[in-house]
Amino acid sequence: MIAIYPGSFDPITLGHLDIIQRGSRLFDRVIVAVLRNPNKIPLFTVQQRLEQIRLTTQHLSNVEVDGFDGLTVNYAQNKQAQVLLRGLRAISDFEVELQMAHTNKTISTQIETVFLATSNEYSFLSSSVVKEIARFGGSVDHLVPQQIALEIYKCYNHTSPIANPITTEPLPPLKSMPTEPET
Numbered sequence: 001m002i003a004i005y006p007g008s009f010d011p012i013t014l015g016h017l018d019i020i021q022r023g024s025r026l027f028d029r030v031i032v033a034v035l036r037n038p039n040k041i042p043l044f045t046v047q048q049r050l051e052q053i054r055l056t057t058q059h060l061s062n063v064e065v066d067g068f069d070g071l072t073v074n075y076a077q078n079k080q081a082q083v084l085l086r087g088l089r090a091i092s093d094f095e096v097e098l099q100m101a102h103t104n105k106t107i108s109t110q111i112e113t114v115f116l117a118t119s120n121e122y123s124f125l126s127s128s129v130v131k132e133i134a135r136f137g138g139s140v141d142h143l144v145p146q147q148i149a150l151e152i153y154k155c156y157n158h159t160s161p162i163a164n165p166i167t168t169e170p171l172p173p174l175k176s177m178p179t180e181p182e183t
């Protein structure tokens with residue numbers, strides 16, 4: 001069975017990689033499909049994202065990486081895929097994802113959407129979170145594949161992250177408040 005894992009992947013995170021790895025154990029082939037989306041201004045070009053995903057999934061022999069335009073369902077049909085694979089992090093994802101799955105079903109009844117619950121450690125993680133942290137000089141080493149982190153830092157003009165907030169000096173203790181005079 002062939003599964004398409006569609007998305008923006010701007011950039012690929014460890015959460016995406018987790019879904020790809022687990023998907024590759026469930027399906028004969030997984031095609032990671034990067035949407036060419038004219039409505040979004042991305043951090044990385046589609047070409048860069050394809051290269052990043054290829055680099056980080058090269059150890060998975062049944063995973064391919066491709067770009068696509070237009071409707072995901074049409075792309076899936078062209079690839080003779082039966083499944084759209086998506087990760088679910090939280091209830092907030094569920095609403096959007098369910099709507100998308102239902103919409104896709106109205107376009108083609110042949111394609112099923114299969115959700116994988118994101119592993120606990122990545123339940124908060126998104127490409128937007130990664131960009132937000134990197135933009136303000138924080139470390140994203142623990143959030144994206146190693147090779148990608150450096151490329152992200154370059155985009156924000158810093159070659160290595162400034163101190164991670166968790167590792168900075170603890171705040172000094174609060175000064176004790178003056179006590180009210182007793183009446």
Ligand code: PNS
Nearest residue numbers: 006007008009035070071072073100103
């Ligand atoms: O990584 P993302 O941005 O959450 O991925 C969203 C994506 C690319 C899967 C979705 O926007 C999509 O499938 N777009 C292609 C257009 C389409 O098929 N729309 C119908 C489903 S609502």
